[in-house]
Amino acid sequence: MSFHPRMDYAPAKFHQSARALPEEGEPFAYTPENQAKFDACVKRYPPDQRKSAILYALYLAQGQQGSLTRAAMDHVATQIGCTAAEVEDVVSYYTMFFTKPVGKYVLYVCRTLSCALVGAERVTEELEAALGIQRGETDPDGTFTLVEVECLGACDRAPVVMVNDGWQERLSPDRVRQFLDDLRARGEASLSGCHLCKER
Amino acid sequence: MPYEPVLTRHVNEPQSYTLDFYLKHQRGYEGLRKALTLQPHDIIEQVKASGLRGRGGAGFPTGLKWQFVLKDTPKPKYLCCNADESEPGTFKDHVLMERNPHLLIEGCAIACYAIGAKVAYIYIRGEFYHVQQVLEAEIEKAYTAGYLGKNILGSGSDCDVYVHRGAGAYEAGEETALIESLEGKRAQPRIKPPFPAVAGLYHCPTAVNNVETLCNVPLIVLNGPEWFASLGPEKNGGPKLFCISGHVKTPGVYEASMHTTLRQLIFDHAGGMMDDRPLKAVIPGGSSVPLLLPDQLDVPSSFDSIQKAGSLLGSAGIIVMNDTVCMVWLAMNLLHFYRHESCGKCTPCREGTDWLFKLLRRIESGEGRPKDLDLLFGVSSNIVGKTLCAFGDAAATPVLSTMKVFRAEYEAHVREGRCTLPAEWRARQPVFAGAH
Known part of the structure; x- marks a missing residue:
């Protein structure tokens, strides 16, 4: 998160957090399946602590319509039983929630030390060149969103790129274009996955 | 005598994450069986005697932490397992949870019994979705087999384990921030005291333990504290x-x-x-x-x-x-991390990490001024010890430590107006956006 959106210490596009209010968006309500999932999740916490389920509720809403609009946050607030401001407070803090529409595949490129030591920045540059967008942007046809993130916790398999909830490990810069083509053709099935769970 | 792995011996074998494999090859849930025949305070004494120290970073003795959890209270008690593994360069819990999840589940069950908790929450970072899938499936199997749930193994005690997914925040690895995040708020640390052992999750007594710490608990119960202590140097056993x-x-x-x-x-x-x-x-x-x-x-x-x-x-x-790594670049890379991850609660850290990053970026790009080095030191010193949690100290460390040992590199950057490592080395090294 950034606390000084107007201070010019990095290119403006560097900032992922937006100060502007999220879009109102279409009227939102959980699908019956998501409502059932939410109701099951709330049971994990004490009855007077429904707010604990807020992250789960937001993941559900984001999964349902891609990003979080005002209408979705209001719906979550109603479900949890808190104010809309409390929901936005949480949404604006965590990096995995989007208040603007994102592409079909969100590419999270790890940029922290271990990945950077073996060329993560080159990977980001290649991705930018191949997609014709800067980090933090979504390409025009809404397929890819490129985001730089901090340590993903798989430093021995650097550079790591997370694609939605899947993983691509050891993505060398020269394989970036192939990686994008595979992703377009075969979707998340083309990812290397976490090498630890190969046999599943 | 060569060291024989105990936590990760089987992690590269297929199916090592399954309950059957765990029962067959790792004496699965024997530790829990044994623990349930003991009194809770005996388990805490055993963990204390083993000298097990928290594996999350601070190295605090685990037995002591459990002992501090309030006993005489009408409130429920909780166990939180810290699986928000976000420290750059750390990926051990990832392996344990993905390849040996039942060891963690057993550890949670024993820890719950020892501190008198009925519920454990495993707070896993949002990026580990694939790990969460494994963990939740295996927890389900443990329920079916009777190792979790009501009246586990006929002992009369209950234990529920739930996985709680975070959403991308390094700060959630700090124990009070983790609790805040579990309560559905921003992951920002609390003022201590009161410590979580007195007032933690939902203001009830809570123990917060790292994944690797809890994975060691079944081994201690099963093999005894002496065995555990004998694996390492004094006070650093296991x-x-x-x-x-x-x-x-x-x-x-x-x-x-x-x-x-x-x-x-x-x-x-x-x-x-x-x-x-x-x-x-x-x-x-x-x-x-x-x-x-x-x-x-x-x-x-x-x-x-x-x-x-x-x-x-x-x-x-x-x-x-x-030798190709420029130490100013290293500090800048890490300060970008800390600037991004600072939760924003304490001013010295929120503003200081931003200042440090700006200064480092200026020096790294060759526009540094001689007084910037003193400024770096001054800003760092004004963060250390002035924040609620250890994040502030951690954020200043890359700067203070590289400045202490590699001050000549900083001075060369300022003097020459560029990185002084050979150009072909810099070409090999990933370059940060906006630098060089």
């Missing part, structure tokens, strides 16, 4: 996972005793330096600890020995760097 990454031939998670020296870990376990280039510096415990130089590596990699050598074992995330 198996330890070391995560080695950076410029080494075979990065990965290696299990060893804390007798093993850092040099052995880097050159024997991780295969030595990538491309056989000379070693320049090592970060021995995740990005938040001071660096060590090549001549400081012949120390046992235990909490106490590394502290004596001038650094900390932390989360045992060992990041190895060769």
Whole structure:
């Protein structure tokens, strides 16, 4: 998160957090399946602590319509039983929630030390060149969103790129274009996955 | 005698994550069976006697932490397992949860019994969705087999384990921030005291333990505290996972005793330096600890020995760097991390990390001024010790530690107006956006 959106210490596009209010968006309500999932999740916490389920509720809403609009946050607030401001407070803090529409595949490129030591920045540059967008942007046809993130916790398999909830490990810069083509053709099935769970 | 791994012996075998495999090859849930025949305070005494220290970073004795959990209270008690593994260079819990999840589940069940909790929440970072899938499926199997749920193994005590997914916040790894996040708020630390053992989750007594710590608990109960203590140096007993990454031939998670020296870990376990280039510096415990130089590596990699050598074992995330790495760039890369992850609660940290990053970026891009070095030192010193949690100290450490050892590199950047490493090395090295 950034606390000084107007201070010019990095290119403006560097900032992922937006100060502007999220879009109102279409009227939102959980699908019956998501409502059932939410109701099951709330049971994990004490009855007077429904707010604990807020992250789960937001993941559900984001999964349902891609990003979080005002209408979705209001719906979550109603479900949890808190104010809309409390929901936005949480949404604006965590990096995995989007208040603007994102592409079909969100590419999270790890940029922290271990990945950077073996060329993560080159990977980001290649991705930018191949997609014709800067980090933090979504390409025009809404397929890819490129985001730089901090340590993903798989430093021995650097550079790591997370694609939605899947993983691509050891993505060398020269394989970036192939990686994008595979992703377009075969979707998340083309990812290397976490090498630890190969046999599943 | 060669060290025999106990936590990760089977992790590379197929199906090692399944309940059947765990029962067959790892004496699965025997520790829990044995624990349920003991009194809770006996388990705490055993863990204390074993000298198990928290594997998350601070190295606080686990038995003591459990002992502090309030006993005489009408409130429910909770166990939180800290699986928000976000420290740069650390990836040990990832392996344990993905390849040996039942060890963690058993550890949670024993810990709950010991502190009198009925519910454990495993707070897993949002990025580990694939790990969460494994963990939740295996928890389900443990319920079916009767190791979790009501009246576990006919003992009359209950234990529920739930996985709670975070959403991308390094700060959620701090124990009170983790609790805040579990309560559905921003992951920002609380003022201590009261410590979580007195007023934690939902203001009830809570123990917060790292994944690797809890994974050690079934082993202690099963094999006895003496066995555990005998695996390592005094007060640093037990198996330890070391995560080695950076410029080494075979990065990965290696299990060893804390007798093993850092040099052995880097050159024997991780295969030595990538491309056989000379070693320049090592970060021995995740990005938040001071660096060590090549001549400081012949120390046992235990909490106490590394502290004596001038650094900390932390989360045992060992990041190895060769001579192509510019130390100003390194500090800048890490300060970008800290600036991004600062939760914003305490002003010195929120503003200070931003200042430090700006200064480092200026120096790194060749526009630094001579007084910037003093400014770096001044800003860092004004963060250390002035924040609610250890994040502030951690954020200042990369700057203070590189400035102390590699001050000449900073001065050269300012004097020459550029990085003074050979240009062809810089070309090999990933360049940060906007720099060079």
